[in-house]
Amino acid sequence: MQHCYDYPRPAVTTDIVVFTLRNERLSVLLIRRARDPYAGYWALPGGFVEPDETLERGALRELQEETGLTQVYLEQLYTFGEPQRDPRGRVISVAYLALAPLEALQPVAASDAAALDWFEAEHLPEMAFDHRDILALARARLRAKLNYSTLAFKLLPETFTFHELQRVYEIVGEQELDKRNFRKFIRSLNVLQETGETRRNGAHKPALLYRLAGSAVIYHDRQGT
Amino acid sequence: MQHCYDYPRPAVTTDIVVFTLRNERLSVLLIRRARDPYAGYWALPGGFVEPDETLERGALRELQEETGLTQVYLEQLYTFGEPQRDPRGRVISVAYLALAPLEALQPVAASDAAALDWFEAEHLPEMAFDHRDILALARARLRAKLNYSTLAFKLLPETFTFHELQRVYEIVGEQELDKRNFRKFIRSLNVLQETGETRRNGAHKPALLYRLAGSAVIYHDRQGT
DNA sequence: CTTGATAAGTGTAAAAAATACACCTTCATG
DNA sequence: CATGAAGGTGTATTTTTTACACTTATCAAG
Numbered sequence: 001m002q003h004c005y006d007y008p009r010p011a012v013t014t015d016i017v018v019f020t021l022r023n024e025r026l027s028v029l030l031i032r033r034a035r036d037p038y039a040g041y042w043a044l045p046g047g048f049v050e051p052d053e054t055l056e057r058g059a060l061r062e063l064q065e066e067t068g069l070t071q072v073y074l075e076q077l078y079t080f081g082e083p084q085r086d087p088r089g090r091v092i093s094v095a096y097l098a099l100a101p102l103e104a105l106q107p108v109a110a111s112d113a114a115a116l117d118w119f120e121a122e123h124l125p126e127m128a129f130d131h132r133d134i135l136a137l138a139r140a141r142l143r144a145k146l147n148y149s150t151l152a153f154k155l156l157p158e159t160f161t162f163h164e165l166q167r168v169y170e171i172v173g174e175q176e177l178d179k180r181n182f183r184k185f186i187r188s189l190n191v192l193q194e195t196g197e198t199r200r201n202g203a204h205k206p207a208l209l210y211r212l213a214g215s216a217v218i219y220h221d222r223q224g225t
Numbered sequence: 226m227q228h229c230y231d232y233p234r235p236a237v238t239t240d241i242v243v244f245t246l247r248n249e250r251l252s253v254l255l256i257r258r259a260r261d262p263y264a265g266y267w268a269l270p271g272g273f274v275e276p277d278e279t280l281e282r283g284a285l286r287e288l289q290e291e292t293g294l295t296q297v298y299l300e301q302l303y304t305f306g307e308p309q310r311d312p313r314g315r316v317i318s319v320a321y322l323a324l325a326p327l328e329a330l331q332p333v334a335a336s337d338a339a340a341l342d343w344f345e346a347e348h349l350p351e352m353a354f355d356h357r358d359i360l361a362l363a364r365a366r367l368r369a370k371l372n373y374s375t376l377a378f379k380l381l382p383e384t385f386t387f388h389e390l391q392r393v394y395e396i397v398g399e400q401e402l403d404k405r406n407f408r409k410f411i412r413s414l415n416v417l418q419e420t421g422e423t424r425r426n427g428a429h430k431p432a433l434l435y436r437l438a439g440s441a442v443i444y445h446d447r448q449g450t
Numbered sequence: 451c452t453t454g455a456t457a458a459g460t461g462t463a464a465a466a467a468a469t470a471c472a473c474c475t476t477c478a479t480g
Numbered sequence: 481c482a483t484g485a486a487g488g489t490g491t492a493t494t495t496t497t498t499a500c501a502c503t504t505a506t507c508a509a510g
Contacts, residue, residue, distance in 0.1 A: 004227040008276050009234040012306075012317055051233050051315050055306035079304045079319050081237075081280035090276055092237055094304050094317075163458075180460070181498065203507035204457040388487075405489070406469065413467095428478035429486040 010081075010090040014059040015046035015131065017138035018072065018098040019121070020105055021155050026121040026171055028135060029105075031066060034115065037087045038128030042119070044135070046093065059096045067116060072100040073154040077138055085130045095134045097141060099154035146173050149219050150191055153212045159195050161207035162186070191216035235306075235315040239284040240271035240356065242363035243297060243323040244346070245330055246380050251346040251396055253360060254330075256291060259340065262312045263353030267344070269360070271318065284321045292341060297325040298379040302363055310355045320359045322366060324379035371398050374444050375416055378437045384420050386432035387411070416441035 018029040030042040045066040049058040056074060063069050077095040085091065119125060121139055124132065145151045152168045153160075166182045186192060193213045198206040243254040255267040270291040274283040281299060288294050302320040310316065344350060346364055349357065370376045377393045378385075391407045411417060418438045423431040 002229040002231065003233040004229040005234070005236075006227065007273065008228040009230070010237050010274065010276070011230075012235050012237060048232065049235065049306070049317075051235070052308050054308065055304065055317070076303060078301060079280065081274070081319070083277050083279065092274070092280070092317075092319075094306070161458090178499075179458090180500085183459085184497090200506075202457070203455065205459070205505035207458060386487085403470070404487090405471085408488085409468090425477075427486070428476095428484065430476035430488070432487060 008090075010092045012049045013046055013091055013093045014049060014055060014062060014096060015044040015080075015093045015134055016059050016063050016074070016096045016098050017044055017077065017135055018063070018067070018069065018100065018105075019138070019142060019155070020100055020102050020118075021168065021171060022102055022118055022120075024167065024171060026139070027118045028121055028124075029067060029069075030117060030119055030125070030127070032115040032117070033128055041128040042117075042125045042131075043128040044095075044131045049094075055094050056096070059094075059098075063098065069098075069100070069105060071104040072098040073151075074098050077134070077141060080130060080134060082130065093134075095138070097138045099142075099151065101155055101157045103157050143172055143174070150189070150212065150216055151218070153191075153216075159197065159209040159211050161199060161201075161209060163207060165210075189216075189220055233315075235317045237274045238271055238316055238318045239274060239280060239287055239321060240269040240305075240318045240359055241284050241288050241299075241321045241323050242269055242302065242360055243288070243292070243294065243325065243330075244363070244367060244380070245325055245327050245343075246393065246396060247327055247343055247345075249392065249396060251364070252343045253346055253349075254292060254294075255342060255344055255350070255352070257340040257342070258353055266353040267342075267350045267356075268353040269320075269356045274319075280319050281321070284319075284323075288323065294323075294325070294330060296329040297323040298376075299323050302359070302366060305355060305359060307355065318359075320363070322363045324367075324376065326380055326382045328382050368397055368399070375414070375437065375441055376443070378416075378441075384422065384434040384436050386424060386426075386434060388432060390435075414441075414445055 020027055020029075029045065031045055033039055033041050033043050045063055046059070047062040047066070049055060050061075053061065055076070059074060060070075060072075063072065075097050077097045079092065079094045081092040083090055085093075121135070124135065127135070142151060146169060152165065152172065155168050155172075156164060162183055165186065166177055166179065169182065170177055191213050192210045195209045195211055197209040199209055200206045245252055245254075254270065256270055258264055258266050258268050270288055271284070272287040272291070274280060275286075278286065280301070284299060285295075285297075288297065300322050302322045304317065304319045306317040308315055310318070346360070349360065352360070367376060371394060377390065377397065380393050380397075381389060387408055390411065391402055391404065394407065395402055416438050417435045420434045420436055422434040424434055425431040
């Protein structure tokens with residue numbers, strides 16, 4: 001069945017940049033393209049938006065279909081619309097930034113795993129379309145928002161230690177932080193809740209476990225995107 | 226001539242929130258809709274993206290066609306894609322934030338002026354579609370970016386006095402600022418260039434005129450969108 | 451069960467940044 | 481040439497950020 005319009009229309013897709021921390025590295029989930037264009041190259045998960053779904057639901061659906069992931073934090077990143085970005089024709093892509101702890105990402109195995117892999121943000125393979133640009137923007141955005149949002153927490157499981165949280169800030173922010181000052185900074189956000197539990201982690205004092213307070217807002221200080 | 230595709234495609238439009246300062250108020254340019262849906266309501270300028278133009282060029286073209294404006298600062302704001310946002314069918318809109326000094330906006334008179342008007346951001350008329358939401362987001366974004374960007378300068382003509390710049394920050398930020406501290410803050414950005422000129426403005430000391438240094442970056446401190 | 455190794459957890463002093471605040475300058479007008 | 485009005489300037493105080501070192505709880509090995 002054909003769908004006809006009086007004027008030409010672009011195709012609209014979503015592309016999702018899924019970041020997680022693996023082996024203390026910021027990593028992104030990519031799919032190896034089986035067919036042309038860019039056969040053999042790696043691409044962001046994503047696909048066409050369907051008529052009755054919101055952009056965000058479309059992104060979540062594509063992510064589920066292509067990677068099996070369902071439990072991720074998602075926010076809109078930017079819309080890419082260069083006329084020549086896809087050689088097959090005009091394709092406008094609404095890019096999303098997704099974050100999740102590695103634990104939430106095991107469903108990846110559920111799908112066609114051969115074509116799926118994690119890459120360190122520092123060591124990307126040859127990428128299809130303008131996906132390298134999209135990824136670069138996602139990374140810059142994530143890094144910028146670290147300091148005035150609670151995005152970092154989205155890379156951790158529900159409960160976590162102070163040190164784990166600090167590592168997120170250090171890895172994403174690409175700089176080492178002072179332990180005492182970091183704790184002071186986080187406490188000043190007033191978003192931490194003690195769980196009462198501890199985690200024994202080796203031959204030393206066990207660490208207290210925290211969770212993000214349910215009432216925690218995403219933005220603090222200077223609000224913005 | 227019909228354009229046919231194997232799958233349904235949404236229409237893609239741009240909508241542009243043009244802010245300026247008028248009578249010491251943050252104001253936005255709206256167009257009165259002549260026909261249904263939302264006949265008689267006010268809407269943001271914008272329209273369909275053409276096959277061979279970038280999203281940004283499309284936004285600039287629509288702005289020119291509908292309002293006569295050509296000299297504005299433009300940045301992408303957000304993409305709105307709720308399936309029901311337009312009763313005529315699926316329309317995805319890439320919203321842009323535009324800023325310009327009132328002086329650059331006289332071309333407004335060039336177009337069908339009867340249907341065009343400025344509204345104070347605080348006193349908006351009944352608006353079509355989800356344009357009120359778009360406007361609210363644009364306003365929040367502008368305000369948030371004041372403190373870590375040079376967006377405020379985009380609301381001023383090429384040369385301006387310190388006091389005029391302060392008024393921009395006060396009006397957009399919705400709070401009064403201390404004169405001496407403000408000057409210290411701006412100087413610390415290192416983006417001001419003295420023109421050597423002054424402006425006589427009444428029975429008092431004339432004000433020095435400045436311009437934004439050509440090398441000035443948009444972002445300072447914490448970079449981000 | 452004592453000892454040593456390891457990461458967790460804590461406070462204070464110094465430096466930097468942000469804030470509060472008042473008077474002199476320059477010009478136009480009468 | 482006196483007056484009124486906005487332009488322009490510096491310093492002291494408070495707040496925030498940074499730098500920095502020792503004690504605590506646990507495990508493993510002797």
